[in-house]
Amino acid sequence: MANTRDYIYYDYTKSLCPECLMLCDAKIVFQDAKVFMLKNCKVHGDSKVMIADDVEYYKQIRNYNKQSEMPLKFNTKVHYGCPYDCGLCTDHEQHSCLTVIEVTDRCNLACPTCYAMSSPNYGRHRTLEEINRMMDVVVANEGEPDVVQLSGGEPTVHPDFFAILDLAKTKPIKHLMVNTNGIRIAKDINFVEKLASYMPDFEIYLQFDSFDAGVLTRLRGEDLTEVRKKAIANLNQFNVSTTLVVTLQKG
Template sequence: MPERPYTYYDFTLSLCPHCLRRVEAKIVFQDEAVYMLKRCPEHGRQKVRIASDIEYYKQIRNYVKQSEVPRRFNTATHYGCPYDCGLCTDHEQHSCLTVVEITDRCNLTCPTCYAESSPTHGRHRTLEEVEQMIDTLVANEGEPDVVQISGGEPTLHPQFWEILDMCKRKPIKHLMVNTNGVRLAKDEEFVARLATYMPAFEVYLQFDSFREDVLRQMRGRDLRQVRLDALAHLNKYNLSTTLVATLQKGLNDDEMGQIIDFALKQKCVRGVTFQPTQAAGRLDHFSDEGRISLTDVRTGILEQSPVFSADDLLPVPCNPDALAMAYALKLDGEVYPLTRYIKPAELLQNSRNTIVFERDPRLQGHLMRMFSTANTVDTVTPELNQLLCCLPLVQAPTLRYENLFRIIILQFMDAWNFDVRAVKKSCVHIVSKDNKIIPFETMNIFYRDQPKQERLEVLRDIPVL
């Protein structure tokens, strides 16, 4: 009998990338990769490569955990995902990290910008508006895990310090500022004042490349010296920092190992986040040839960095389709990957991870000194609760946040690779201008501006095909 040229694996709902209507989609294995096959009545058949590693794609199902939902939901489920965002009652994950955009304005006009920010775009939110956004989040979460003050460029806001002071009065576990670093590079006093908000405070610093041509294509400007000057100030005050690199295939995906190596040498840097470009917002030089998947990034890290192995970069249980993470310990000038010792079954059954280590006298010596409980020569029960989470709870006597180093791969789906199963578990959210809490992915596809919302009103009445 004749055979299909692929192996049928699964089924989901996706979007037509041209008109954004919901369509059925097959997940298939073909030519050693994972593809999504879908058909729009108006725009025909589409084939989108969503993963380059079939075995890893199958493995992520082993990391799915029971959903943790917010204390309250904000909208009813009427039209079906993704047309009810707010969070709707059908969403399966609370806000692990929430972005609060305090301004539309920016001191750059990056050719790659999901928010389409610029020096003339939009306006600053008032302090009252921002506090209402924060209060909406607190009502949902009780104690939000991570809140990221963003924009635009948040350091331009005329009431920036008042906003930080207000946030520090709220029950927020960890506060971040998302920045391009221009202000931090020019103004050491600004960085010194930021450092007074520690602990539980961090800078999320844009860091895409070491090459001028890449930065001009992605950011419209050679920002190499800006990044170095900003980091010099951040290192001086040891202000906790995450470097975040937006990636495009064939442009800067060959620099991942170099960025990790550079980050490990910076006193202030606690980790690197790699984000494949989401096809949304301003994309002056992006084409589908530049699309890169989570598994492409993971493979690139493993090929380019000698520090991490395949057992280190694991799916994150709250949304394993979109998140992978590795943790390491930085001890006495050496780096010890940690997540390789986590087993999926134990991870999902216990809130406190029991980590079984290989016989490494150096590592065991460090751990026996640092952790409060030791069971055997090979087993240590460290106070690193919820290790595969944005921020583990660290309660070891001599272990500090600066001893931890994390690698995160964070893939924000767009209309091409949209998978309704994954977006229901999205845990990175944005508080909208009308005080709804919306997954990052659907915010940029449907809810960011008035034209998109008007298009959404039309789509809601179209049946799934």
């Protein structure tokens, strides 16, 4: 009997090396009722990452197909190939369902898990003129953008935060979101009351990892349990539409 591998090969794709972020070959395989990506980088060798914990569900979502919805205009040419030309490039297969506009680099936390390396003293705030140009690019690409999310950094620390919201409301944006850690929402009830005035078609995308002090300290650098509770209470008081967003960390 022929020797067999301990997985079932399903597909081939391209991915990024987790060490150097260079493009590399990857296999998609089924193993132990889960779906894994087996990557091979010419410099850093093999790596393995789970991309789904349910094989049948993964196959079902792979079978969903529809015609690509293009943006009204593209911003970059194809030069190095995906993902290096993103902007959106002419080879992109989908318009921007949700556009993130980073209005500041700065944050009132210094989370160990932060992919943006934000902190109270890092980087700078974008000017209103810069933010206006960013919004205009999104509108030019999409016409009427489905969802625009203001992010950072922590957008609520921007000194012109409400001017940014006012500016966004002058654009043909269907739904506006604010991505926030909730600290200002927890500490300033008048701030929350003013947020409510931007509804409808407005939503808070609230960082919400846990009520466990140990978990919060590992993820956020400090215990934010009471901040989480107070932020939710204040948002509920003014019935502000809110989505709770969790960050997962291995281990």
